[in-house]
Amino acid sequence: MLILVINSGSSSLKYQLFNMDEKTVVGKGLVERIGIEGSVLTHKKDGKEFVIETPMPTHNEAVKNVFDALVNEEYGLVESIEEIGAIGHRIVHGGEITDSTLIDEQLKEKVREYAKFAPLHNPAGLAGVEACETLLPGKPNVAVFDTSFHQTMPASSYMYGLPYETYEKHGIRKYGFHGTSHKYVTKRTAEILGKNPEDLNVITVHLGNGSSLAAVKNGKSIDTTMGLTPLEGLIMGTRSGDLDPAVLTFLMQAEDMDAKELDTLLNKESGVLGISGVSSDFRDLEEASDAGNERATLALDMFIKRTRRFLGAYLVELGKVDAISFAGGIGENSDTMRASLMKDLESFGIVLDEKKNDGLRGKDAIISSDDSKVKVLVVPTDEELMIAMDTLNIVEK
Ligand code: ADP
Numbered sequence: 001m002l003i004l005v006i007n008s009g010s011s012s013l014k015y016q017l018f019n020m021d022e023k024t025v026v027g028k029g030l031v032e033r034i035g036i037e038g039s040v041l042t043h044k045k046d047g048k049e050f051v052i053e054t055p056m057p058t059h060n061e062a063v064k065n066v067f068d069a070l071v072n073e074e075y076g077l078v079e080s081i082e083e084i085g086a087i088g089h090r091i092v093h094g095g096e097i098t099d100s101t102l103i104d105e106q107l108k109e110k111v112r113e114y115a116k117f118a119p120l121h122n123p124a125g126l127a128g129v130e131a132c133e134t135l136l137p138g139k140p141n142v143a144v145f146d147t148s149f150h151q152t153m154p155a156s157s158y159m160y161g162l163p164y165e166t167y168e169k170h171g172i173r174k175y176g177f178h179g180t181s182h183k184y185v186t187k188r189t190a191e192i193l194g195k196n197p198e199d200l201n202v203i204t205v206h207l208g209n210g211s212s213l214a215a216v217k218n219g220k221s222i223d224t225t226m227g228l229t230p231l232e233g234l235i236m237g238t239r240s241g242d243l244d245p246a247v248l249t250f251l252m253q254a255e256d257m258d259a260k261e262l263d264t265l266l267n268k269e270s271g272v273l274g275i276s277g278v279s280s281d282f283r284d285l286e287e288a289s290d291a292g293n294e295r296a297t298l299a300l301d302m303f304i305k306r307t308r309r310f311l312g313a314y315l316v317e318l319g320k321v322d323a324i325s326f327a328g329g330i331g332e333n334s335d336t337m338r339a340s341l342m343k344d345l346e347s348f349g350i351v352l353d354e355k356k357n358d359g360l361r362g363k364d365a366i367i368s369s370d371d372s373k374v375k376v377l378v379v380p381t382d383e384e385l386m387i388a389m390d391t392l393n394i395v396e397k
Contacts (some may be wrong), residue, residue: 001395002026002078003388004070006063008089008128010120011036013062017070017077017084018354018388027077029069031062043069050075050201059124063131086140087132088391090180091269092121095171098152100390101128103141111143117175117229142391146230148177149183151166152220160227174232178206179266181327182214184386185379189325190219192364192377201322205307206381208336209237209280213307215314223317225310231266235299235306237280240270242306244372248333272299282330282337304340311341315348319328321374324350327381342376349373 007014016028018228029043033344039056042049056062070077070084078084089103093114097311101107108126115122129141158174159167167220168328185204190197196217204214211234215223225233235241243266251257257265262337273280276299278288284312288296315321329338335357342352351372368376 001392002083003086003391004084005088005384005387006066006090006128006132007387008059010034013059013128014384015066016384016388018385019171020388020392027070029066030058031066034059034062034077039114041065041069041180043072043075045077048075048325057130058125058346060131063128063135067135072156075154078240081136084139086142086395087136088142088144088305088387089125089129089132089148090387091125091129091143092146092177093175094143094147095175096151097145097148098141099148100144100387100394102394103143105135107143114248117171140232140391140395142394144180144387146177146179147175150174150214150221150224153224154197157223163244171248173178174224174227175219176212176214177226177230178210178224178385179221180210180386181206181381182212182216182221182224184381184383185220185325185327186216187386188364188379189323189377191251192366193323193375195322201318201320203311203318203321204325205311205324205331206328207234207307207326207330208241210238211307211330213310213314215317216320222316224237233276234310236271237282237304238268238271240266240271242273248279256384272303277297282334285335286336293369299341304337307341307379321373323377325377325379327379332380335360336375338367338378351375352376 002021003018005083011034013031017026019026029047031041033039035058040055041052052065054065056065065172067081091111095114103107105349111126112124116335117377132141147311160172166387182204186197186202190200201218202216204216206212210230212224212226214221225327229240233241248262270287276285276296278284278293278296283297285300289300325339338357342350353367353369356365357367362380365378366375367378
C-alpha cells in the first residue's frame with residue numbers, strides 16, 4: 001500500500017510517500033511560506049529537486065499543489081492520486097488519547113480542544129487533515145500524536161505538585177512529546193539487540209533542536225522529560241527547560257512582562273542560544289567553545305549536566321536498564337556530545353567504546369564496549385516511517 005505522511009506546521013508542510021510493501025520512500029517534499037508571500041514547494045524524486053513557486057494562501061492550496069506534484073508527468077510519483085491508500089498526519093498534542101487514531105469528526109473536536117496547549121501546532125495539523133478530506137475524499141486519514149506513546153505513564157509520573165483541581169479543571173499534567181521518535185527508537189533498539197520491546201528497558205535520548213528523554217519499561221514509556229508542553233525538562237536550542245517557577249512571577253513584576261513576552265523568552269530566546277549568545281546550533285557552539293568562547297562552553301556544560309541529571313533519574317526509576325539509545329540531530333551526529341554524556345559511568349555498568357563512537361554519524365550502531373552491562377546505541381530516528389507504520393496498522397484493522 002502507498003501511504004502519504006503529512007507533517008503540517010503553521011506555515012510549512014512536509015510530506016513523504018511510502019511504499020509500505022517495501023518500506024521505501026518513493027519521494028518527498030516540503031512546502032514553505034504557506035499564507036505568506038513567496039510560497040514555494042520543493043519536491044524530491046530520485047535525488048533530484050523540483051521547485052514550484054505559486055501562491056498558497058492556505059493549507060488547502062498547499063495540499064492541492066502537493067497532489068499535483070505527486071501526479072506530475074515529469075516528476076510525479078504515481079499515475080493517479082487514487083493509488084494512495086491512506087494518509088498519516090502528525091498531530092502534536094493528543095492530550096490523553098492513547099494511540100494513533102482514525103480521524104473522524106469526534107477526533108477532530110478533541111484535537112481542537114487540545115489546541116489550548118499547542119496553539120500553533122494543532123490547528124496547522126487539522127488544516128492539513130481537512131485539506132486531504134476535501135481533496136481526496138473517501139481515503140482514510142490517521143492522526144499520529146507526539147503525545148500518545150507517553151500515555152502509559154503512571155499518574156505519579158505525570159501529575160504536577162499543584163492542587164488536584166488544576167488537573168480536573170484544565171487538564172494540567174505532563175503529556176510528553178517526541179513520542180513517535182521514542183517509540184521508533186525503542187522498536188529499533190529491540191530489533192538491533194534481537195529482543196522483543198516487551199522484554200526491554202531502555203532510556204531513549206532524543207537530542208535535537210528540541211530534546212527529551214524517555215524512561216521505557218518493557219517497551220512502554222513510564223516517564224519523560226517534556227511536560228504539558230515541549231518546554232519542560234532538558235535545556236534545548238532556544239527553550240529553557242526546567243526552572244524554578246518563581247522565576248516567572250519575579251520577571252512579571254521586575255520586568256513587567258506579560259504572558260506572551262514570557263512565552264517568547266522561554267521558548268525562543270533561552271536555552272543554549274540564550275546562555276551562549278552564540279547560536280542554538282550545536283555545531284556552532286562546539287566551534288565557538290573550541291575557539292575559547294566561555295559562554296559557549298558554559299552552555300554546553302549546562303546542557304550536558306542537565307541531560308545527565310535525567311539519565312541518572314531514569315537509571316534509578318527503571319532499576320534495570322538494558323540500553324541507552326541516542327537519536328535526533330545531536331544524538332545521531334555528535335560523537336563528542338555522546339562521549340561527554342556517557343563519561344565516568346562505569347560504576348553504573350555503562351562503558352562507551354571510544355573507537356566505535358568516534359566519527360560515527362547518522363548510522364545504527366552499538367557504541368558500548370562488549371563488556372558494558374548497559375548497551376549504548378545510536379539509532380537514527382524516523383518519525384515519518386513510524387507514522388506510516390501506525391497508519392498502515394490502523395487501516396488494515
Ligand atoms: P529538530 O528537533 O528540529 O528535528 P534535529 O533533530 O534535526 O532538529 O537536530 C538539530 C540539531 O542537531 C542542531 O542543533 C544541530 O546543531 C545538531 N547537529 C546536527 N549535526 C550535528 C553534528 N555533526 N554535531 C553536532 N550537532 C549536530
